[in-house]
Amino acid sequence: MSGLDEEKAYAERCGEALRAMLDGARLSVAVGEHVAGDRYSAERLGRHLKSLAKELAEEPGGPPFFGRLDFGAGRDAGDHAGRRYYMGRRHISGGPGEPPMVIDWRAPVARAFYRAGARSPHGVAVRRRFGWAERELTGYEDEHLGRGEDAGEDAGEGAGGGGGAGEIGRIVAAEIERPRVGPMRDIVATIQPEQDELVRAALEESICVQGAPGTGKTAVGLHRAAYLLYAHRQRLSRTGVLVLGPNPAFLHYISAVLPVLGEVDVEQTTLERLLARDTACAPARAEDDAAAAVKHDVRMATVLRRALYARVRRPDGPVTVADGSYRWRVDEDELRRVVDDTRREAAPYAVGRERVLSRVVSLLGRRAEARGQVLNAARTRRMARGAAPFVDAVWPAVRPEEVVAEVLGDPEALARVANGVLTPDEQAAIRWARPPRTYRSARWSDADLVLVDEVAGLLRRTPGYGHVIVDEAQDLSGMQCRVVARRSEHGSITVLGDLAQGTTPWAARDWREPLAHLGRPEAPVIALTTGFRVPAAVARLANRLLDVLDVDVPPTRSFRADGRARVTPVADLTRATLDAVRAALPHDGSIAVIAPAGVVDALAATLREALPEDALTVLRDDGATSGAPARHARVTVLPASLAKGLEYDHVIVAEPAGIAEAEERGLNRLYVVLTRAVSRLDVLHARPLPAGFPGC
Known part of the structure; x- marks a missing residue:
């Protein structure tokens, strides 16, 4: 042989052994349902066996x-x-x-x-x-x-x-x-030594990976999640692992990686979805750019803290509580010391409120004990009820939405708490033009939810994760970084990104500031510069665009000597795009048409008429899709805003000038779009190329 x-x-023998493992796991679940034992042990055993069967079944x-x-x-x-x-x-x-x-x-x-x-x-x-x-x-x-x-x-x-x-x-x-078709694949067979060092970094270690396009930074982050769950299963099964991606299309693209590696219980979501869930506020309106820029500025943390603690008042009289034939009294000076001491402790606001109540009740109890009274549970509850109005007056209960609605809806309240922090123009930018009657009827934006989460974190400690992996982290604002920091306060974090691909108005130009806001200023920044997916021809074209981007990052060094990149002037953009798609179809792999959002529908309509029904899928900015399922379609049409993190074998970029003009960091967006190609790149332009584009 x-x-x-x-x-x-x-x-073949391995396949038989794996099937035997699955059969054994299913049998264990069936038998375990009838195993005698205490309720807690039976529940734990059942959960473990069902989890094992689920993991094996998803092989x-x-x-x-x-x-x-x-x-x-x-x-x-x-x-x-x-x-x-x-x-x-x-x-x-x-x-x-x-x-x-x-x-x-x-x-x-x-x-x-x-x-x-x-x-x-x-x-x-x-x-x-x-x-x-x-x-x-x-x-x-x-x-x-x-x-x-x-x-x-x-x-x-x-x-x-x-x-x-x-x-x-x-x-x-x-x-x-290998041609790129369908969702992202794992890289366990091709992990390189420098990637493996990052994947196997210790759980307690937070790291920042500055990864050029195609260097596998996203794959490194996902494989680190799988490795940590393997090496620290018991600890992370309690605290959990969170993966944050930039948009739903990206999450769909990476969704198959961890299940293939046997990890089916990792939470993968976007920051916006996480906030909508944790704040219980559904975003219902778009935000204008000027308001969003201010709300995402880390100075808003100071404004919101002032707004919350402005509700704390100094006591203006004693507390007297009736107790049968007795009346217990705490003087104003003692009450002020309680409130002042509690504020200095800097505990979360809701915890501070509980401490004030507890300490006032303790002072009342001492009065009773000094008169020979027995302080039992019933008497303590009566004292707490009697002291509650005082606590409501000096340290009132509040909801985070209430605080944010007051700041954004009341010009006088905003002026008081933003004085010396925000300019009058900035205050005017974030004020609601038509304030709701109450916070319950407010229509929130995504930027508002970041503020609500900030206040929620001031009220009580935010439940955290054992490890958080955040991709495209260069696009996070200071306030968004604080959202992540609250959820990783007692865990560790893997920061993945590329400064050259920063496209939001607040995108980082240096890793020091976002790492500080993430609570990890000491985290090492490790650069991955060898592009394993982006071929040399594409990398050379994109690297020349780095000269006009305001970031200091090393250029991509491509492992691959193949690939093709062409820049072609055309008279009819729609016709030229259709011809480019037809020319790409005989080749293996996926095809993407990436264009400014305003021309996506027109290009999609033309391609829909020319291609089979199951060959085309269309992605839109709002997360909606149409056409064939994305994992099966050969051709995808999408706006440039959704291209980040995705890969296609053949990319057709339609009208780069429109992409560059669409937003403040338009040239960075164009850099992202150019580097989505892993085999061939066609750039078609009916208008003059944007200033700074290679060759201009």
Whole structure:
């Protein structure tokens, strides 16, 4: 039997073992429902078994393994000397008492698979990588790491023969360059050493990844989530992991990655959806740019804190509480000390209110005890009821929406709390033109929800997560960073972004400021500069645009020498776009037409008439889609505002001048759009190219 046949037979046995694991998990769920025990233990057992069955049932049917490690007999191999391990997306058990058939890629021994090299083999004699077509094993490639710097590669049957691809073998190169169809895929078979260091960073460590286009920063963040859940399962099962993406289209694009890696309970959402849920306020109106800019400014935190604590009043008299035939009294001076001391403690507002009540009741109780009275629970409750009006007067209960509505709806209240913080023009920009009668009837914007969340965090500690991963973080405002910081106060954070791709008016030009607002000023900034997905021709074109962007980031160095980028003047933009789509269809992979929002509908209408019904999907700014499901359509038409984080094999950019003119950071948006192409790029323009565009 040849080497390839042996590996195919092993793959079949792995498939059988995985099916046996699923059957066993389902049987355990059925049996566990009838296991005797206390209610708590039965509930915990049932939850664990059902979670295991769910994870195994969502196995996507991909290859059972992607690599193999053969350790040598030397001391460098340690306890692994002479052993062989297969690496896969998830653990596959052997028979009873047998070693596992496949090791999870997150296991400690798998570190050597990603980091071993000729100069530092980590005890590995041979690293084997497998090539697959769907579930069929087509070949393998061996790297003999024990030979030193001259280690070569041996190609197994079906591997295609020929030389390697530089420092990366043919199989890895083929996986990186595989056509991009459907949602984002995992990169467990192609993780590079510098990426692996970030993926396996300690849970307590917060990091910032400045990633050029195509460097895999998003994949690094998702794989770090999967790794941390594997390495710290018990802790993170309690505190949770949160992934924040820039928009719903991006979330749909990345949605398949973590389930493929066996993690089905990670919360993935946008900041806007998170706030709508946590504040229980549904955004119902758009915000004008001037108001949004002020509301997102971190100075609003000072304004809102002033507005909240302006409700605290100094006592203006004693408290007297009737208790049967007794009347207990606390003097004004003592009450002022209670209020002043509580304010100095800087506890959350609602906690401070509870402390004031508790301390006043304690003072009343001392009066009763001094007169020989027994302070029981009933008497304490009566004292609390008697002191409640005083507490309501000096430290009133309040809802966060109430505070924000007062600030935005009452010009006099806003002027008082914003004095010296916001200019008169800024105050005028954020004032509601038609204030609602009460906060309950207010129509909120997305920017308003950031303010409501800020006040909610001042009232009580915001429930947090064990780890938060925030992508496209360069676009977060100071106030949005504070939203994330509240949810990661007692955990850690992975910040992913690219300063060159900052498109919001408040986008960061340096990582120091957003990291400070995120509560992680000490977090190291690690740059990823090798683009594995963006080909050299596209990278060269986009890098030339960096010269006119007001950021200091290293240019992308493309791993790939292939690709094509063309800039073509056209007379009829719609006709030229249709011709470009038709020319791209014979090639494998996905096709995207990215255009200014104002021309998306016209281009989509023309393409809809010319293409089969199931070939086209259209994305819109409001999150709506039409046409075929996005994961099945060959062609996607979308506005430039939704392109961030997405990838397509062939990208057709229609009218770059319109993209550049549409917003304050329009050239940054254009940079984003150009770097969505992972094979071929066509730039079509009927108007003159924008100033600063390569070649202008």
